[in-house]
Structure formats: structure tokens, C-alpha cells
């Protein structure tokens with residue numbers, strides 16, 4: 504019988520990889536807390552209408568990437584493809600956003616997202632995002648603070664030299680509509696020079712054409728109308744202010760006038776942190792301002808800014824660059840060998856060690872076996888110290904310490920002196 508396999512693009516994370524994910528979760532959420540963010544958790548499944556209404560009907564996600572199906576009651580439900588829509592829905596449902604009280608919310612989340620994409624390196628059908636969303640602050644300083652937060656994180660992870668910040672200003676939806684009309688006129692006149700995907704988008708989502716990777720399309724776009732010429736004075740000033748703040752904080756960036764984003768709800772500032780170390784899946788963190796979304800989903804007009812960060816892409820990056828600290832990769836510190844009829848003492852000795860040193864990772868050999876066999880297992884376990892407990896040692900309340908990774912000689916000591924070796 505053919506064995507059942509996992510679904511395509513839905514990866515198992517095996518013990519060799521989970522420490523990398525744990526390290527990222529610890530580090531990323533630690534930085535979120537440093538900036539005063541609180542965690543929010545929302546369900547994996549939502550009503551399909553939530554994503555259609557927020558992300559936009561003609562976006563890639565809604566058009567072809569969502570896992571949508573009917574439940575047993577014939578309701579259309581969708582596995583969340585991103586976090587922002589659910590976050591806004593949850594905040595509204597539980598009245599976390601009161602405009603009159605001018606209440607600010609700074610929230611973070613982490614968890615799996617689902618998109619039916621073509622699986623490849625750094626692109627999965629179930630992937631994990633860290634995200635933050637800030638409600639109630641319309642000024643550029645919160646945008647700068649969020650970018651400082653991400654820059655601090657890259658420095659902590661050691662990847663700051665491998666990432667570049669790109670920013671752009673999309674303006675208001677009115678400005679974008681006016682620009683879109685002019686862009687379409689220009690592109691229609693040069694339609695035959697566009698790649699097939701861009702030709703398709705001309706009728707549905709023309710702004711996304713700016714982001715085309717096709718060489719001919721890119722060349723054509725050099726002569727196309729520029730979004731920056733359509734921005735209001737307010738948007739232009741806001742964007743200038745953000746750049747001044749980034750300059751003051753010494754955060755390097757490039758203005759990429761072609762940076763649009765795949766989701767409809769953004770306005771004014773958008774950004775991406777990109778790396779060239781992961782091939783075409785180069786964006787590790789992306790976000791922007793979305794001041795109309797709360798209102799669009801039924802709430803009061805509320806300023807909002809946020810980002811999503813791909814955990815798999817970060818994991819690939821820190822792993823390939825060998826940046827995961829050994830502490831996280833080593834699953835064991837001490838391996839206790841039980842030689843002869845000493846199983847009880849070995850278990851108790853391990854317990855004693857765990858009590859004295861709660862952070863020590865201790866494993867006892869359970870199940871017998873020869874010295875050679877147990878030694879092999881100790882070696883493979885990654886532990887730096889093996890404790891040998893034979894019948895003689897047990898009788899004398901002693902234990903033999905063998906250093907597995909250092910050139911130190913083995914010694915036999917009293918069990919009560921064990922503390923000293925750590």
C-alpha cells in the first residue's frame with residue numbers, strides 16, 4: 504500500500520529544524536515586547552467574506568491562492584492567508600479600537616498562514632508569519648519606529664548586512680485612482696510590449712504591473728507616468744517626514760517607486776525588507792499603512808500600520824549563514840550512562856542534576872545496553888559531558904565524568920561534588 508504523504512507545500516519541521524524556529528520565535532517576540540507590543544491570537548479559519556472584503560477581490564491571494572471551502576453547514580470559510588484582516592476583525596468584534604478614547608493598540612501575532620501557491624524554496628502553502636499591527640497612530644513616527652524595530656531585529660539575528668529596506672508612498676486611494684487611469688491609457692497604447700501576466704492585469708489590477716519582473720515590461724515602465732507625480736502635498740510631506748526620521752536613526756533605505764504591494768488595503772507608506780540571499784523569494788518582511796481598512800470592515804475610521812514577516816525565509820537565511828547560536832542547536836548538555844544494575848540511581852542522579860541546574864538538558868540512558876553502545880549514543884546525542892554510573896560508582900556514591908567535546912581527562916568524583924563541573 505502506498506504510504507500517505509504530507510500535502511504539497513505543507514512541510515513537517517523535523518527535530519533538526521525546530522531549534523531554528525524556536526530561536527527565531529524567542530528572538531522576534533522578545534523584540535516585539537521590547538517595543539511594548541502585546542500578543543493577539545485569532546482563529547485559523549474565518550468567513551471567506553472577511554478576506555474578500557479586506558485583501559481585495561482582484562488580488563492574487565483572493566483570486567487564486569485561498570483555501571476556501573464550505574463547512575458542513577454550507578458556509579464559505581477560508582484558512583487565513585494573512586493576519587491583518589483577522590486582527591482588525593478581532594479588534595472590532597471585541598471593541599479594542601475606540602476612536603473617541605484615542606486608544607492606541609500595538610499588537611503582534613505569530614502563526615501559520617495558508618496560500619495555494621507553487622511550492623518552492625521559501626514559498627510554501629502553509630507558512631508562518633510574525634506580524635505587528637498598530638492602530639490609532641497616523642503619523643510617520645510610528646512607521647519609523649516599526650522600521651527601527653525591524654532593523655534592531657536584523658542586527659540581533661546578524662543579518663543586517665544581507666537585507667535592504669525599500670520604501671515607497673502609494674498616496675491616497677483618490678491619488679491612486681487618478682494615477683491608475685493614466686497608467687492604463689499608457690499601457691494600453693503599448694500593450695503588445697507587456698508580458699502575458701501584465702496584459703491580464705491591465706484589466707483587473709494594473710498597479711501590480713509596476714512590480715512585474717519581466718525585462719521588456721520593466722523597460723516600458725521607465726517611460727510610464729510616475730505615481731509620485733500624483734501624490735497630494737500631504738502624502739508627499741508625510742513621506743518626506745518618514746525619510747527624515749530614518750535618516751536621523753541611521754537606517755539606510757532606498758526609495759523604490761515601483762514598490763506596490765499585493766494587497767489592496769494599503770495607502771501612503773509601504774515597505775519591504777529584501778535580501779538577495781534567497782533567490783526570487785527575497786522579501787522577508789513587508790507591510791505598510793492601511794488607514795481605510797478598519798472603516799471598510801465596519802469600524803470607525805482608524806489609522807493603522809503593520810507588517811508581516813515570513814518565518815521560513817528568515818529560517819533559511821539564518822541557517823544558511825550559520826547564525827543560529829549553538830545553545831539553540833544543542834539538544835543536550837549531559838548524557839548519563841547506566842552500566843549494570845544501576846538504573847534507579849541513574850534516574851535519581853539525573854533528577855538531582857535537573858533540580859540543581861534547571862537549565863541543564865539532561866538525558867539518562869534508559870533500556871540497558873553495552874558500554875560501547877551507550878557511548879555511541881552519548882556521542883551522537885550532542886551532549887558535551889557523559890556521566891558514567893557503574894555498579895562500583897553507585898555503591899560509593901561516585902560518578903565518572905567524561906568530556907565528549909574537550910580534550911580534558913576523565914575523572915571520578917563524589918556525586919555531591921557534581922555541581923562543581925558545570
Ligand code: ATP
Nearest residue numbers: 620625626627630765786787788789811812813816
Ligand atoms: P511574495 O511577493 O513573496 O509572494 P507577498 O507580497 O505575497 O510575498 P505578504 O502577503 O506581504 O507577501 O506577506 C508577508 C511576508 O510573508 C512575505 O514578505 C514573505 O516573507 C512571507 N510569505 C508570503 N507568502 C509566503 C509563502 N507562500 N511562503 C513563505 N513565506 C511567505
Ligand code: MG
Nearest residue numbers: 563618620765
Ligand atoms: Mg505572494
